[in-house]
Every structure is written in structure tokens, then in C-alpha cells.
Amino acid sequence: MQIKTQKELVEILFKAEQVRFMDFVLSHEGDYAISDADWNYKDIPHLKYVHQLLDVDSSFIHNDYMSVILFQKVFGFKVPLVFFNYQSGKDRQTYYTSLLFFVMIVETSYESIHKNRTKVNTKYCIGAKGVVAFFLPLFFSFIKHAITKNHKHLMTEDIPMRERRGLLRAWGYRFKGDDKPYGFAETCHIYEPNVIPPEDCKKEPVEKTVFIDQELSHEGSLVLIGRSDMHGMSIQRQGQDLLFFPRLCPHEGACLDQKQTGGMMICPWHGRKFKPLATLSLNKEGFHQIGDYEISVRQNTLHIASKA
Ligand code: FES
Ligand SMILES: [Fe+2]
Incomplete structure (x- = not known):
């Protein structure tokens, strides 16, 4: 199996199709572990329950990759997007989609600041070819603004999930995904008890x-x-x-x-x-x-x- 990173995909598309890219990075640092960010980006069922901007209509889900058709609200309109998402390395996921004349390749990576603090970087590469590529710098600030706004909204729903797990970790709890990161399909097993309590779990007397x-x-x-x-x-x-x-x-x-x-x-x-x-x-x-x-x-x- 060949697995390409974002950098490799950008290089391939530039050489083969003369697609020109512009990019930007959005970051978040918070009190949660790398495995909380990894789980959150793979977790399929929360798309329906937690994210109000997303309508997930159908999907193909495997442990190593997934494809999903979703309707995303952009400036008041529900826009259909097909995403292909896969783990492209340790602590890294890559996903891509296209809309009209543009291709978007995104890579999210996580770095540990310390045990229960993590920085998540998401790099967006926006590409176009031909005459549209010539005008890409004109479109870019508009696309960047729309993506940044959307990213901020999604984070208001995702970060509380990660920080809730960070709080449980501060109380000594762990999760099954800490030892072996989940696959995409595994996140759908919602009746699995994946929370691991501390061995000396202290009760607050009431x-x-x-x-x-x-x-x-x-x-x-x-x-x-x-x-x-x-x-x-x-x-x-x-x-x-x-x-x-x-x-x-x-x-x-x-x-x-x-x-x-x-x-x-x-x-x-x-x-x-x-x-x-x-x-x-x-x-x-x-x-x-x-x-x-x-x-x-x-x-x-x-x-x-x-x-x-
Ligand atoms: S945390 Fe998954 S069903 Fe409650
Ligand atoms: Fe999310």
C-alpha cells in the first residue's frame, strides 16, 4: 500500500498537472493528550451529534481510511463535499476534497507539549490549475477567510470534547486508544467501554x-x-x-x-x-x-x- 503525505500529493499534482498551491496553517494548543486529538479527528459518530454545521449523508469507513459525503454550511448554503481521509503517518492525518475549480489537501498533525497538553496544527493547501491558478492569489484570501471561520466554529464544538478527556486524565483516567490508536471504523462502536478508570480511583465523600x-x-x-x-x-x-x-x-x-x-x-x-x-x-x-x-x-x- 502506498500512502502519500500532503507534501507528496502537492508535489505530484504540481509535476503531473501543473496545479499551483497556496497554503496556511491553523493551530490550537490545549489541555488534552495527543490521543484525544487523534481520536477526535477520526471519530465518525460525533459528526452527527456534535457538529451543527455538518450533515453526514453517507460514508465508507475502514479502520485505516474513510470516505464521507457531507453537506457543510458555507455562508448560509449547504454545500456537498466528498472527503477522503486517512492516517498518513504517526500522529498525522491527511484528507482532501475538491470544489468547483479548486482542490484542497489538508493535513492535521499533533505534537505533545507535555503529558496532558497538545498542539494541533492543520495545514490547508488550496490548489488550482490553468487560468484559475493565475487568479488563485485573488481567491485565496476569500477561501482562507471562509475556511478559518468554519474551522473556528468546528473547534468550539471539538475542543470541549478533548478538554473533557483532558480533565478526566487529570483525575487519573485513561482511554483504550492511548495504547493502540483507534481506527476510523472502531470509533463507531459506541457501546464499547473505552474509559479506563485509575486503579486507586478516589471517591469524593458525599x-x-x-x-x-x-x-x-x-x-x-x-x-x-x-x-x-x-x-x-x-x-x-x-x-x-x-x-x-x-x-x-x-x-x-x-x-x-x-x-x-x-x-x-x-x-x-x-x-x-x-x-x-x-x-x-x-x-x-x-x-x-x-x-x-x-x-x-x-x-x-x-x-x-x-x-x-
Ligand atoms: S462518549 Fe460515546 S456514546 Fe457517550
Ligand atoms: Fe469534530
Whole structure:
């Protein structure tokens, strides 16, 4: 198998077709690991759930490469683009597409600043041939402006995903993709538990009294217990019931602190659905063990304490 980098593709197209290129680089540095950036750029299912600018209509997905037809909003118009995306080396992905007279070859690479801090560089090469190439410098600032705007918008949705994993790493968590980077197809297995908790996973001790007529007074009210990790829980009111949900998605670590839908929690990253860990009736007093907590319902109060 031959795998070409962006630089090689640009050279080949220049020699064979006299395609002339102009380029620019967009960078982001943040508190996450290289493997979080690698996963985020390969992760197919988040395109549908996290990115509002993208409509993914069909795709061919293999572990080493993928092809996707997507509709991207550009200046208010949904523009169809076919992307081919592949891993072109360690910590590097290359993808390309074309639109009208232009070809775009993009390469994203990651460098570690330190353990949980990474810099991601994305280099865009825009090419054209013939008379259009002559006018490319005129189009270039317009194309660069449109891509930069789009990139910034996508990053407002992608960076929180990476930084959420960076936060879990700061708490000692790891991910299966750290040891062996995921393939594109593997990212679609949303029922895999890929979050690895620390061996000495510390629980924050909880002792809390919740006044139901204040904090859980109406449909949809929500109370958070513990930390947003494998030990945390959210409590949500649905009619005369209290629903208990986890706060961490075991697939890739999304935070689940949001409102349930129809009695189910839907992961905001990839749409995995969770039933409640337990459902308690407000009309029935009693003592329960749910997850890591002992919970008693009595006279309009909920008393929650970590299990000893
Ligand atoms: S993180 Fe993937 S389904 Fe929740
Ligand atoms: Fe993304």
C-alpha cells in the first residue's frame, strides 16, 4: 500500500498537472493528550451529534481510511463535499476534497507539549490549475477567510470534547486508544467501554440533604451528586418519580450532566442511550442503595451519603 503525505500529493499534482498551491496553517494548543486529538479527528459518530454545521449523508469507513459525503454550511448554503481521509503517518492525518475549480489537501498533525497538553496544527493547501491558478492569489484570501471561520466554529464544538478527556486524565483516567490508536471504523462502536478508570480511583465523600420541594420541585429539575466521573450521579425529576443517572459515559468519557429525554439519558457525543440506574417514587418513603450511594427518601427530603 502506498500512502502519500500532503507534501507528496502537492508535489505530484504540481509535476503531473501543473496545479499551483497556496497554503496556511491553523493551530490550537490545549489541555488534552495527543490521543484525544487523534481520536477526535477520526471519530465518525460525533459528526452527527456534535457538529451543527455538518450533515453526514453517507460514508465508507475502514479502520485505516474513510470516505464521507457531507453537506457543510458555507455562508448560509449547504454545500456537498466528498472527503477522503486517512492516517498518513504517526500522529498525522491527511484528507482532501475538491470544489468547483479548486482542490484542497489538508493535513492535521499533533505534537505533545507535555503529558496532558497538545498542539494541533492543520495545514490547508488550496490548489488550482490553468487560468484559475493565475487568479488563485485573488481567491485565496476569500477561501482562507471562509475556511478559518468554519474551522473556528468546528473547534468550539471539538475542543470541549478533548478538554473533557483532558480533565478526566487529570483525575487519573485513561482511554483504550492511548495504547493502540483507534481506527476510523472502531470509533463507531459506541457501546464499547473505552474509559479506563485509575486503579486507586478516589471517591469524593458525599453527605448531602436535598429538599425536594426546592431543588427537585418541578419536571426536569436536576441535582448533581459527587464528581462528574464514574462515581457521580445526577437526580432528575419526572412527574412523581426521581430518576438516577450516571454522570460519565463509559464509551469515551462524555459528561452526562444534562436533561433526560423520555426517561432516557442520551449521550451528547455519540447518542448512546442510558436507562436510569434506579427510579424512586416520591410517594414512597424508604432506604435504597444506588451506585456508590445510600439514599433515603423521607418527608420531602432526600438524604444522600457515600457508602462506607
Ligand atoms: S462518549 Fe460515546 S456514546 Fe457517550
Ligand atoms: Fe469534530
